[in-house]
Each structure stands twice: as C-alpha cells, then as structure tokens.
Amino acid sequence: xxxxxxxxxxxxxxxxxxxxxxxxxxxxxxxxxxxxxxxxxxxxxxxxxxxxxxxxxxxxxxxxxxxxxxxxxxxxxxxxxxxxxxxxxxxxxxxxxxxxxxxxxxxxxxxxxxxxx
Amino acid sequence: xxxxxxxxxxxxxxxxxxxxxxxxxxxxxxxxxxxxxxxxxxxxxxxxxxxxxxxxxxxxxxxxxxxxxxxxxxxxxxxxxxxxxxxxxxxxxxxxxxxxxxxxxxxxxxxxxxx
Numbered sequence: 365x366x367x368x369x370x371x372x373x374x375x376x377x378x379x380x381x382x383x384x385x386x387x388x389x390x391x392x393x394x395x396x397x398x399x400x401x402x403x404x405x406x407x408x409x410x411x412x413x414x415x416x417x418x419x420x421x422x423x424x425x426x427x428x429x430x431x432x433x434x435x436x437x438x439x440x441x442x443x444x445x446x447x448x449x450x451x452x453x454x455x456x457x458x459x460x461x462x463x464x465x466x467x468x469x470x471x472x473x474x475x476x477x478x479x480x481x
Numbered sequence: 482x483x484x485x486x487x488x489x490x491x492x493x494x495x496x497x498x499x500x501x502x503x504x505x506x507x508x509x510x511x512x513x514x515x516x517x518x519x520x521x522x523x524x525x526x527x528x529x530x531x532x533x534x535x536x537x538x539x540x541x542x543x544x545x546x547x548x549x550x551x552x553x554x555x556x557x558x559x560x561x562x563x564x565x566x567x568x569x570x571x572x573x574x575x576x577x578x579x580x581x582x583x584x585x586x587x588x589x590x591x592x593x594x595x596x
Contacts, residue, residue, distance in 0.1 A: 406589060467514070
C-alpha cells in the first residue's frame with residue numbers, strides 16, 4: 365500500500381488565488397513527521413513546511429500552511445495568494461517515528477502546479 | 482540557498498561503467514542522505530550516513546555504496562551501471578540524531594544518464 369498518496373497529478377490555478385494540494389498518509393506509528401517540498405524545474409528540492417504528529421496547531425510558514433487532520437490522515441498544503449514563481453512540482457513526504465533509527469523520508473508521487481497569469 | 486552542494490551537475494556514462502557522485506553538507510550538519518529520483522516520480526531513499534557510518538539503507542543493490550568523510554561530506558558510488566540507473570540523484574544534509582524535527586536540506590542534484 366502507498367504510504368503517501370497525492371491524488372492530483374497536475375493543477376492549474378489563476379495567479380493570486382489560493383490553492384490546496386492534497387496529501388494523505390498511512391502509518392501505524394504514533395510519532396511521525398510530515399513535510400512538504402517544492403521542486404522547480406531546476407531540480408533542487410526546497411523545504412517548505414513541517415508538521416509533527418504531536419503538534420497541536422497547524423503549521424504555517426509565510427504563505428504556506430498545512431491543514432493537518434490527524435484522524436483522516438491528511439496533511440494538505442495550502443498556498444495563499446499564489447504567484448507565478450510557485451509553479452513547480454510539490455511533494456509530500458513522511459518520516460515515520462522520531463527516534464534515531466528512523467531516518468528516511470517516504471515520498472508521494474508529487475503534484476505539478478502551474479500558476480496562470 | 483541550502484548550503485548543500487553536489488557535483489557534478491550532469492553526467493553521461495555507458496552501461497557497465499562506474500560513477501562517483503559528491504555532496505558537501507550544510508555547515509553544522511553531520512548527517513547525509515542520498516535519494517534517487519527517476520523521471521516523473523518521487524525520490525527513493527538509497528542510504529544515510531551519520532558521523533561516517535551508514536545509518537540505514539533503502540531497497541537498493543550492493544553496487545550502490547557510499548562514504549562519509551570526517552568533514553561530513555559524502556560520496557555515492559554506483560558500480561556496473563545499468564540503463565535504469567538514469568535518474569536525478571539528490572543529496573540531503575540534516576542535523577541527525579536526537580532532533581525530532583530534523584529537516585533534510587537538499588542540493589540541486591546530479592543528473593545521471595546511462596547510455
């Protein structure tokens with residue numbers, strides 16, 4: 365079974381509109397971390413936002429916020445006031461457990477976001 | 482800018498050859514992780530090094546090997562290259578053990594083409 369599912373292969377959004385990118389995850393661990401990264405066409409993976417499983421409030425970083433619904437195992441990324449520079453691939457990733465033996469990020473397939481002027 | 486640098490940026494090899502990819506980690510980070518990203522897919526974890534020792538490995542054959550040096554820079558070596566090894570190879574550095582949030586910061590990647 366997929367551990368990270370991103371159901372939107374691609375999205376077109378008008379500039380200045382808000383956009384929500386979906387991510388659902390599957391884990392039996394109580395402690396885990398959820399991450400969103402942006403990958404422009406240049407290839408570099410850029411960290412956007414992090415949500416820990418025990419964090420009581422939804423994470424926010426500037427124009428990025430994470431809509432974390434633990435019971436539904438969903439961690440959607442919300443980008444407010446989209447800009448042309450937001451056009452990129454967006455990946456949701458998870459790190460299961462928070463101990464020293466848990467190290468790898470597990471990734472979704474990504475969503476290609478295109479912002480229209 | 483993450484402070485993580487990878488070299489070379491692009492590489493073309495033929496099947497059966499060997500390749501070495503290099504990564505310099507962000508200042509203060511002692512952990513390096515390597516990922517393979519095939520075209521149109523999410524990254525796949527290859528392995529991680531913490532303070533010069535392998536700290537975990539994904540589902541990759543032994544011909545994928547690595548090293549981490551005392552300055553925490555790292556190498557990824559791939560022997561007997563196959564056509565399916567063509568991918569973007571990403572290196573990420575992080576603070577390592579004992580840090581719950583433990584963000585991984587990535588370099589720009591090395592794009593490997595195997596002909």
